[in-house]
Amino acid sequence: MLRAIRVVRRDHLGAAEIVDRIVLDHGDRHRRRLAMRGVGGLAFLLDLPEPAILDDGDALALEDGRLVWVEAAPERLLAIRAPSRLALQRLIWHIGNRHIPAEITEDAVYIGDDHVLAAMVRGLGGSAEPVTRPFRPEGGAYAGGHGHDPAQGHDHPHAHPHAHPHDHPHVHPLADA
Template identity: 80%
Template sequence: MIRATSVIRAAALARGEIVDRIVLDHGDRHRRRMAMRGVGGLAFLLDLPEPTVLDDGDALALEDGRLVWVEAAPERLLAVRAGSDHALKRLIWHIGNRHIPAEITDDAVFIAYDHVLAEMVRGLGGSAEPVERPFRPEGGAYAGGHAPAHGHDAGHPGEPAGGHAHHHGDGRYHIHD
């Protein structure tokens, strides 16, 4: 099976033979190694040196130089809004306190659809409207300003001695020795 061994970021994508496209949700855009099949039927193995977040518009470079276009799949989300900047900041604090992935835009915060969180937001005076769109959550403090990253520097306060704990941004959380 042919392998995709590198990512060409959308901003750096100049030209190349795009032979297929892959449509992935937020969770599947954070991978290192995974068998994939493009929309057009091309089967390949994603085989990157480290876990990488694939963004909408990136391309996966196959071993033979051909490219597979990456497209962010629409997902069921909640668009959280409030009547003022202060009210929205307050909602963001409550959402962040639950350690769930969130995408922050100029006028809304997008989170994965969850009826319990929708009721919480409404109970705090905000609106939470279901929408379907690609999800591009923030990467977190240790992700280098990009989407979720796997690695960390040395331990953080409150982490177990000799190891570290982290959240992947897609519901997975674990501790390394």
């Protein structure tokens, strides 16, 4: 099977031939090894040396030098807003305390659609409105260049410090699929 062996970041694409595109949600943009099929039908194996975060606009380099464009799929999220910057910062703290992926922008925080967290946000004075858009959460403080998000848990030995208790599930989304 044809293999995709490296990630080419969107600002380094150059003039290589783009032969297909793959539309992936947040979870599938955090992989090392996974069988994939492009929108145009091209089947290939994502086979990276290390787990990587694939960003919207990046490409996967196939063994033969051709590229497959990566597109972030729209996902159902909550757009969390607050009446002031300080109120939004407080909401970010509470969301972070739940160890869930979050995308932080200038005026909102985006998280996966969750009615319990929506109620918490509203109870703290914020708004939580459902939206559908690509999800681009923060990579985490311990990303180390490969996007490790401690909020997602992990099943590898602890070679890096963690500033949070380890009572959350340990299933690493970056493990081989």
